[in-house]
Amino acid sequence: MLWKKGKRRYVWIVGPLVLKIPKFYLVDLHNALSWVIDGRIFRRVFLDGEGRRMGYLKRFRHVFHFLGRCVFSGVLENVHEVTCYFRARSRRKHKLLATLYLPLILVNVYRRENGVGRLSFDFDDLLSAALGLEGRGEFLTALVRCGHTFDNPENFSFNGDEVKILDYGEKRIKNLLFEYEGAIEKLLRLFVKDSA
Numbered sequence: 001m002l003w004k005k006g007k008r009r010y011v012w013i014v015g016p017l018v019l020k021i022p023k024f025y026l027v028d029l030h031n032a033l034s035w036v037i038d039g040r041i042f043r044r045v046f047l048d049g050e051g052r053r054m055g056y057l058k059r060f061r062h063v064f065h066f067l068g069r070c071v072f073s074g075v076l077e078n079v080h081e082v083t084c085y086f087r088a089r090s091r092r093k094h095k096l097l098a099t100l101y102l103p104l105i106l107v108n109v110y111r112r113e114n115g116v117g118r119l120s121f122d123f124d125d126l127l128s129a130a131l132g133l134e135g136r137g138e139f140l141t142a143l144v145r146c147g148h149t150f151d152n153p154e155n156f157s158f159n160g161d162e163v164k165i166l167d168y169g170e171k172r173i174k175n176l177l178f179e180y181e182g183a184i185e186k187l188l189r190l191f192v193k194d195s196a
């Protein structure tokens with residue numbers, strides 16, 4: 001039995017199972033406080049990107065998103081992993097994803113994947129390799145947009161045969177996966193340690 005602390009979830013590894021439980025504390029608390037302190041909170045809630053006053057509906061959406069990001073980001077990540085896994089499965093694009101057994105949102109249950117820590121990279125190397133592999137700017141842009149996942153090799157595993165994405169709670173990862181599944185797999189394999 002092992003506890004791990006992810007960025008937004010607590011992870012409990014019990015035998016062959018992994019349980020992800022959302023953190024509820026204010027993950028973005030220091031962000032929120034800095035917004036209040038330097039007055040940006042006013043702009044974020046009342047003004048749009050061009051500095052115009054927003055309508056009530058838009059304000060409500062902003063406040064809702066803001067609170068969501070502060071308090072419920074762990075829950076949102078569990079929700080995104082559920083939708084990502086089932087959408088990917090319906091398109092037969094789920095082989096890179098850690099298997100989700102039970103989508104309960106407040107506790108998601110996954111298969112324990114072996115080989116965490118077998119990949120090693122920093123984000124810049126990953127991006128240069130991605131450019132060499134695909135030669136297309138769109139792939140690079142899509143990867144950059146999923147930077148919170150791809151900046152940490154602990155979010156991936158290699159069991160000697162398959163690479164897996166263990167943390168797919170980022171919203172944009174769905175599109176990346178649907179569009180570039182093969183390229184992501186090739187890219188990750190380049191960074192498997194001791195692969196000779």
Ligand SMILES: Nc1ncnc2c1ncn2[C@@H]1O[C@H](COP(=O)(O)OP(=O)(O)O)[C@@H](O)[C@H]1O
Nearest residue numbers: 006007008009011018098111112113154166167
């Ligand atoms: N299915 C899994 N099998 C084995 N280890 C896992 C699995 N899912 C997550 N982990 C481990 O738990 C850590 C935290 O999980 P993660 O999904 O990244 O949470 P967070 O999104 O909060 O960062 C991962 O970096 C990984 O090392």
Ligand SMILES: [Mg+2]
Nearest residue numbers: 006007155167
């Ligand atoms: Mg993570």
